[in-house]
Amino acid sequence: MGRLLIALGLLASLPVAAHDFDFSADLRLVGASGQTSWLNGGLGKLRFDEDHDGLRLGQLRFAYRGNPTETLRFTAEAFAYGDDDVNAVDLTEIFLSWRPVPQSLWRSEVKLGAFYAPISLENRMRGWRSPYSLNFSAINSWVGEELRTIGLEYNLDWLGQQQGSPFNVGFTAAAYGWNDPAGIIVAMRGWAVHDRQTTLFGKVGQPGQGVIDGRTLFYDDIDGKVGYYAGLTATWRGVLEFRALRYDNHGDPTAEAPAIDDYAWHTVFDSYGLRWTPGDQWTVIAQVLTGNTAAGDVPPPNYWRFDSWFVLGSWQRGKHRLTLRYDDFSMRQLVSHFPGYNRDNGQAVTAAWLLQINDRWSAVIEGLRIDSELAARRRLGAPVAAEEQQWQLALRYDL
């Protein structure tokens, strides 16, 4: 990782054709009820909880984009969340992308570094933020927690719209490492709904009674194996966008890293998503993710299945945007070498009103309710079932 950063740093110091520094700030007034947040040592599914609400830092974001050459682009995104992570400010993405100007209907693109796999149709703002709501769907909250491609991605696009076809089609394939713990959070805590992206050199939450909280250096490589994903994106007229992706981190469930007391998790999932933008006002997004994860050195390894889907409807007119999202999620453990089988089941409803005050300032009022039953809560002496609610008023600034 260090070598990668040095290489990226050197490239970033080359003469640059175009620069773009970017800064965002997001301050919140939060009211939360429910169990102690998974980020604070509990197994609640919200980012905030009763002991951690009131005036809170949503995020500070620092970003840089520059082009060392005409077709080479360097992107770095860093966040501060104000919740005692290892580093006050830390990277969430840092990568180089090379996208030559098309000479025909086929165009290649190569990405190298740490970045997001093309899974979300919701997180389409710079910094992998959502333009539709403060919180992400359960699926994309999990993607932000556990998944980062640290490796190489190749994209091949067919630009059919250039020759009068209503379709553009893209194929993607990637090879990556440093993602062996992926799966542990969804297996131990189940699903959650929030906007807290795990940083590249940070940890997941604060130490507490939970299982995954306080983990440091989340993006680890334990087994030395290379994972892959492959996917397809198709857009029709710019009105419909479809995405499918098969992800397999190729983890060796028996590989163990005693220093951090953990195994490599073998996580496999399929993700399908559809975004429909029939006009300038409406957006509808639906996404499904279904997968499994396995870990443990005694065969057969501990094994969990996890599934989630959501539907989001958003309406925009002038300065206003209204969004409603319904999330459904489940996780169940099918093989366990520990006493008890973990299990998670629940639904979440998010309603958000975004007001774009002017070019730089915006305000958001958002309500979120999650009903869930998570078996692991028994071990904390907490009720398995939880009704959790969170209100947020955000004031945001974008440079």
Place this chain on the structure above:
Amino acid sequence: MACTILLGPARAVVAAELSVTVRDNAGRPFAGAVVVAEPLTRAPPAAAPLKAEMDQRNLQFVPNLLVIRTGTSVSFPNSDQVWHQVYSFSGAKTFQLSLYAGRAHRPVVFDKPGLVTLGCNIHDGMIGYIYVTDSPWHGLTDQNGQFRFAHLPAGNYTVKVWHQRFNDPVVSLGLDVTATEGTPVTAAFQLKRNLKPALHSHGTEKKWEDY
């Protein structure tokens, strides 16, 4: 699609009025279609250097269709806050404008007739069209699906209409041309096939990006 018409008696100095209407296959007027009257004899040279502009605003080419005469220099300002990288690999003009904002590049001269499709390598949803013709007589249909050539020198012309949404092949169109002394000549084009669906670009937010 194309048709050949004869405008009145072949007296070289006489100018005629030609009115062209374009309707879709449901009979509705089609606005924004390219109309070109190509003389069968050589067209006169342009009187002055020809200039045109295609802006980039809200991640769209504005206008997204230009009809210009061969030799016209077209400027491509970028009015967005994000960079664009305009390119074309069309046979009539292959070029690229390196990443830019504002008015960083010199105008591009379109020196061959034909259709040029433009794209932006940063924003795949941006598509623009430049129809380049040797004829000085060209325009776009209005809201009534109509374009009027007020002073077309008498002679033989091939009249062509084009739009990126047309599915119809170049020939085989319903056509009704009547020429009467002293009254405007009219040419009516009616499409036979359904229009291709329009492409939409919704990326109007400066902070949006492909993930």
